[in-house]
Amino acid sequence: MPSPDLPVEIDRSSGIPIYIQLEEQIRLRIRRGQLLPGTALPTVRSLAVELGINANTVARVYRDLQREGLLRLERGVGTFVTEASAEQAVEPGRLDEIANAARRLVELGRSAGLRPAELARLIETLWKETVNAER
Amino acid sequence: MPSPDLPVEIDRSSGIPIYIQLEEQIRLRIRRGQLLPGTALPTVRSLAVELGINANTVARVYRDLQREGLLRLERGVGTFVTEASAEQAVEPGRLDEIANAARRLVELGRSAGLRPAELARLIETLWKETVNAER
Amino acid sequence: MPSPDLPVEIDRSSGIPIYIQLEEQIRLRIRRGQLLPGTALPTVRSLAVELGINANTVARVYRDLQREGLLRLERGVGTFVTEASAEQAVEPGRLDEIANAARRLVELGRSAGLRPAELARLIETLWKETVNAER
Amino acid sequence: MPSPDLPVEIDRSSGIPIYIQLEEQIRLRIRRGQLLPGTALPTVRSLAVELGINANTVARVYRDLQREGLLRLERGVGTFVTEASAEQAVEPGRLDEIANAARRLVELGRSAGLRPAELARLIETLWKETVNAER
DNA sequence: GTGGTCTAGACCACG
DNA sequence: GTGGTCTAGACCACT
Numbered sequence: 001m002p003s004p005d006l007p008v009e010i011d012r013s014s015g016i017p018i019y020i021q022l023e024e025q026i027r028l029r030i031r032r033g034q035l036l037p038g039t040a041l042p043t044v045r046s047l048a049v050e051l052g053i054n055a056n057t058v059a060r061v062y063r064d065l066q067r068e069g070l071l072r073l074e075r076g077v078g079t080f081v082t083e084a085s086a087e088q089a090v091e092p093g094r095l096d097e098i099a100n101a102a103r104r105l106v107e108l109g110r111s112a113g114l115r116p117a118e119l120a121r122l123i124e125t126l127w128k129e130t131v132n133a134e135r
Numbered sequence: 136m137p138s139p140d141l142p143v144e145i146d147r148s149s150g151i152p153i154y155i156q157l158e159e160q161i162r163l164r165i166r167r168g169q170l171l172p173g174t175a176l177p178t179v180r181s182l183a184v185e186l187g188i189n190a191n192t193v194a195r196v197y198r199d200l201q202r203e204g205l206l207r208l209e210r211g212v213g214t215f216v217t218e219a220s221a222e223q224a225v226e227p228g229r230l231d232e233i234a235n236a237a238r239r240l241v242e243l244g245r246s247a248g249l250r251p252a253e254l255a256r257l258i259e260t261l262w263k264e265t266v267n268a269e270r
Numbered sequence: 271m272p273s274p275d276l277p278v279e280i281d282r283s284s285g286i287p288i289y290i291q292l293e294e295q296i297r298l299r300i301r302r303g304q305l306l307p308g309t310a311l312p313t314v315r316s317l318a319v320e321l322g323i324n325a326n327t328v329a330r331v332y333r334d335l336q337r338e339g340l341l342r343l344e345r346g347v348g349t350f351v352t353e354a355s356a357e358q359a360v361e362p363g364r365l366d367e368i369a370n371a372a373r374r375l376v377e378l379g380r381s382a383g384l385r386p387a388e389l390a391r392l393i394e395t396l397w398k399e400t401v402n403a404e405r
Numbered sequence: 406m407p408s409p410d411l412p413v414e415i416d417r418s419s420g421i422p423i424y425i426q427l428e429e430q431i432r433l434r435i436r437r438g439q440l441l442p443g444t445a446l447p448t449v450r451s452l453a454v455e456l457g458i459n460a461n462t463v464a465r466v467y468r469d470l471q472r473e474g475l476l477r478l479e480r481g482v483g484t485f486v487t488e489a490s491a492e493q494a495v496e497p498g499r500l501d502e503i504a505n506a507a508r509r510l511v512e513l514g515r516s517a518g519l520r521p522a523e524l525a526r527l528i529e530t531l532w533k534e535t536v537n538a539e540r
Numbered sequence: 541g542t543g544g545t546c547t548a549g550a551c552c553a554c555g
Numbered sequence: 556g557t558g559g560t561c562t563a564g565a566c567c568a569c570t
Contacts, residue, residue: 109233
């Protein structure tokens with residue numbers, strides 16, 4: 001499988017660490033089925049050059065995603081999307097549904113004068129409660 | 136007005152800065168009307184001791200909330216909820232509505248195998264889009 | 271909890287990456303109950319100086335162990351053994367038992383002319399079979 | 406002697422170098438008496454194609470095993486198992502004994518929550534100690 | 541002073 | 556040429 005263009009964008013002024021931005025964008029592409037199992041990713045160095053960041057930063061991202069089981073790093077060969085990643089894929093319809101729910105939440109929050117960070121925190125709190133409730 | 140108990144909880148292993156956790160919890164209590172204008176907050180030192188955190192951190196929180204207009208620091212006297220804070224209060228009904236929307240989003244996200252951080256990021260992204268759309 | 275001496279040893283000529291050596295030694299100490307929950311570890315920089323290695327390498331080790339749930343990194347404060355690490359502790363008796371079984375295997379392997387790497391590989395193969403058999 | 410099928414399996418996601426995997430599997434087959442002296446091995450190219458790996462890698466493996474005295478490379482003819490390899494053969498009974506000891510160790514390790522890499526490392530450590538004790 | 545991120549660059553192992 | 560490790564050093568966020 002060839003290495004397709006990887007239309008990743010880094011916002012250096014967002015305050016969000018570069019490696020987090022990269023990880024999430026690649027993870028999301030795999031989840032959406034835009035990066036199928038077996039697909040080769042750009043080499044560490046080439047992606048670093050393309051994004052204007054350091055190769056170590058890219059390597060860190062690939063390594064993190066390897067631990068999550070999404071990527072397979074082959075020394076001397078390259079980096080590939082794992083077969084197992086398909087299990088973590090999400091149907092596009094579901095993602096739309098999620099996006100809609102998120103949009104609704106954002107509108108409600110804004111009209112109530114909340115801040116984005118407050119909503120994000122609310123989500124994390126509810127998430128933990130849900131997890132605990134399962135136990 | 137007396138200083139009520141301030142049932143704040145700090146999670147040291149969450150990775151979220153302590154001052155952020157504190158700020159949001161106090162802000163939310165004011166928004167909910169659980170901390171009314173004129174109410175005195177615990178002293179910097181007592182709250183620091185109670186939570187087992189650094190006094191500088193508490194001082195920073197009070198200072199930040201003062202800048203937002205929610206608190207009033209009276210040197211040598213204490214810290215109080217401002218009258219103006221009432222303007223930022225949100226009706227309980229609205230908060231319930233928001234909480235419900237958030238709960239739904241959390242459930243959708245969980246069933247799709249997403250992580251809380253991904254949802255939080257989604258929210259922030261949508262937020263910015265909404266802001267830009269307004270311009 | 272104070273930071274006790276951490277008698278770690280690095281063998282730079284072993285060919286085994288420094289961060290792997292460090293990780294395993296700290297992990298083993300926690301497993302053995304020699305590093306109890308709440309205990310503070312040396313700071314990233316001090317351990318780096320003590321071992322004569324780079325601070326980034328120590329930071330990587332701490333970060334990896336944090337992901338495993340063994341350590342808790344508190345920015346601005348320090349690094350601590352988590353409460354949850356106790357769940358991964360192993361009784362000393364069991365470790366002795368394991369060491370004996372390993373010693374026996376080593377003797378058998380040596381007398382049959384095998385190499386250590388072959389034994390190690392045999393272990394990993396059997397391990398995977400056991401895992402698959404469980405499914 | 407004809408070239409038998411060589412049922413080798415390569416795990417590209419194991420992190421273990423391909424040449425190590427290949428070497429050990431061939432070595433083990435010779436030790437077990439499954440590859441007898443005089444037997445021809447597949448050509449470098451055919452084995453490389455069959456396994457989907459680089460021909461250089463296969464060549465390296467054959468060369469390494471030649472240095473160990475297990476294989477004989479005859480230029481323009483092919484690669485063969487040496488007569489001397491018989492001396493390194495191990496009786497099946499012994500291999501069973503070793504496999505049993507290894508299985509026991511794996512079970513103990515798993516029930517104690519260790520990782521395969523930790524067991525492998527333990528073995529290598531004990532091996533070195535045994536060697537030193539002999540001196 | 542703590543940990544976290546990022547850079548630049550060197551050297552190594554693998555294919 | 557691929558990824559992996561390590562160093563040295565800068566700057567930042569947090570307590």
